Amino acid sequence: MNQHEIDRRRTFAIISHPDAGKTTLTEKLLLYGGALQAAGSVRAKRNGRATTSDWMDIERERGISISSTVLQFEYEGYCINLLDTPGHRDFSEDTYRVLTAVDSVIMVIDAGKGIEERTRKLFEICRLRNIPIFTFMNKLDHPAKSPLDLIGELEEVLGIGAIPVTWPLGDGPDFKGVYDRMNKQLHLFSNRGKGSAKAFDQLTGADDPRLQELLGPQYYAEWKEQIELLDIAGESYDEEKLLCGKETPVFFGSAINNFGVQLLLDFFVQHSIPPRPRPSNLGEILPSRDEFSGFVFKIQANMDPNHRDSLAFIRVCSGMFTKDMTVPNPRGGSKPIRLSYPQRLFGQERETVMEAYPGDILGLVSHGNFHIGDTLSTIKGLQFNEIPIFPPEVFRNITNLSTSKYQQFQEGLEEMRLEGVVQLFHMPGSLSRTVLLGAVGELQFEVAKHRLETEYGAEVRLDDAPYTEIRWLEDGIDASQFSGTYMGSNVRIATDHAGKSVLLFPDQWACDYFAEKNPDIKLFKPTIAKDASLA
Numbered sequence: 001m002n003q004h005e006i007d008r009r010r011t012f013a014i015i016s017h018p019d020a021g022k023t024t025l026t027e028k029l030l031l032y033g034g035a036l037q038a039a040g041s042v043r044a045k046r047n048g049r050a051t052t053s054d055w056m057d058i059e060r061e062r063g064i065s066i067s068s069t070v071l072q073f074e075y076e077g078y079c080i081n082l083l084d085t086p087g088h089r090d091f092s093e094d095t096y097r098v099l100t101a102v103d104s105v106i107m108v109i110d111a112g113k114g115i116e117e118r119t120r121k122l123f124e125i126c127r128l129r130n131i132p133i134f135t136f137m138n139k140l141d142h143p144a145k146s147p148l149d150l151i152g153e154l155e156e157v158l159g160i161g162a163i164p165v166t167w168p169l170g171d172g173p174d175f176k177g178v179y180d181r182m183n184k185q186l187h188l189f190s191n192r193g194k195g196s197a198k199a200f201d202q203l204t205g206a207d208d209p210r211l212q213e214l215l216g217p218q219y220y221a222e223w224k225e226q227i228e229l230l231d232i233a234g235e236s237y238d239e240e241k242l243l244c245g246k247e248t249p250v251f252f253g254s255a256i257n258n259f260g261v262q263l264l265l266d267f268f269v270q271h272s273i274p275p276r277p278r279p280s281n282l283g284e285i286l287p288s289r290d291e292f293s294g295f296v297f298k299i300q301a302n303m304d305p306n307h308r309d310s311l312a313f314i315r316v317c318s319g320m321f322t323k324d325m326t327v328p329n330p331r332g333g334s335k336p337i338r339l340s341y342p343q344r345l346f347g348q349e350r351e352t353v354m355e356a357y358p359g360d361i362l363g364l365v366s367h368g369n370f371h372i373g374d375t376l377s378t379i380k381g382l383q384f385n386e387i388p389i390f391p392p393e394v395f396r397n398i399t400n401l402s403t404s405k406y407q408q409f410q411e412g413l414e415e416m417r418l419e420g421v422v423q424l425f426h427m428p429g430s431l432s433r434t435v436l437l438g439a440v441g442e443l444q445f446e447v448a449k450h451r452l453e454t455e456y457g458a459e460v461r462l463d464d465a466p467y468t469e470i471r472w473l474e475d476g477i478d479a480s481q482f483s484g485t486y487m488g489s490n491v492r493i494a495t496d497h498a499g500k501s502v503l504l505f506p507d508q509w510a511c512d513y514f515a516e517k518n519p520d521i522k523l524f525k526p527t528i529a530k531d532a533s534l535a
């Protein structure tokens, strides 16, 4: 069944620290796919134009991309699905969840800075799923760390084997190009491709006499030594280790100059993997299975004022999706759901999808009938493993300021909880007009406030909440039983949306202290490791 369509699918995301060049690289990749006519359509951030991957007002106002977009394009016979992950100052559970829907990732690193914090966090999620990771060392046209140090960082900081496929010749003003170690070819740096067109790569042999001329005898000798060192180290690329995320092939280049990008893309389409089998309660579901299956990894409400609705993003895992097909209701009940109005998205543009294959992402119009983690399938009783819940790292109190808008406030918060924008907690004794919000990234609070005000007409205020750590208690344990135990003056009890007891701590120290004083009380944190390994 449709094996050809499955084999040519490549579904991936780009992970990076803010400003490393993810948007720039995305744009260049789209140029190769012919999906953009000119660069600048994805990132037109600074001049205030809506960008291809921007949806919400707040994104435009702040010139950042919050929601994840899906971009599909064709390249050399491959059908590529690129899932955009929010990459700027802030990020959220959405970023993590997107990584449960991809088969591989490209990791972009600013070669002047090396591995930064956000990259490390996102990398951890990828590692848990053992997915192939391709590394692009960007901004070689700027002064960069030594390539040997950068490779060393990948191994020491991330603990992943690094196999340089290309190797740079200099950096900053002395950046001359990259050497393709696999094909023994030299690609001379040219910034003629800057901005809009594919860069022009000149190829010569590795022993071309012009090389020495180009680098000067001293640098040439140094460079030759590095290449020989890499060769002696015997590190050659191992397909199996790449496919399970134990080794990453590394490329050097400059996204803004469109240099080194095509080498990365060509290698990527050939060596990354088509959709993989997916674990479920019925065992692994092969993409080639005839029956349709997929899961909801993201819900986005009211993305566009012209289309006031929610979209549930579905990753197709097996079979073929066809417009208007029906599947059993994932929320139970005897009435099947018709999957109508399937959309493919390209930034703000939507296009109706008639059919989709494993690896593809669909947007389905949702009227509250889909939840994150839902399995949609014609396979009876199928349940893909749940999408993990990520422990919140930041907290704010949100207060409803208008009594007449109380219902809108409650409805809006509940909708955002279901969408996974924020998690909700209630403090005993606090007024019901104040709710404690938890999230992975600070920006989520602003998104929640903005949406409560613009979409639900509520009036709200955000206040700081002095917690950084949260722990759940064992099921069925009520925190009121803690009388007599050491609570500490700044430990607070609350309940989550399901009524389960949680404890909130101002810092890790307070949490550790509580655990030490109360060894009989079991504290739980929904660890990413535990849940994500199921994905």
Ligand code: G4P
Pocket: 016, 017, 018, 019, 020, 021, 022, 023, 024, 025, 043, 046, 087, 088, 138, 139, 140, 141, 142, 253, 254, 255, 256, 257
């Ligand atoms: P992000 O999505 O990962 O946050 O990064 P983005 O692509 O927005 O790039 C961040 C900044 O780095 C941008 O500069 C971009 O032009 C620059 N950049 C990207 N790739 C390269 C590269 O290969 N070399 C150099 N020198 N710079 C690069 P900016 O000043 O923030 O924006 P703009 O003024 O260029 O629009």
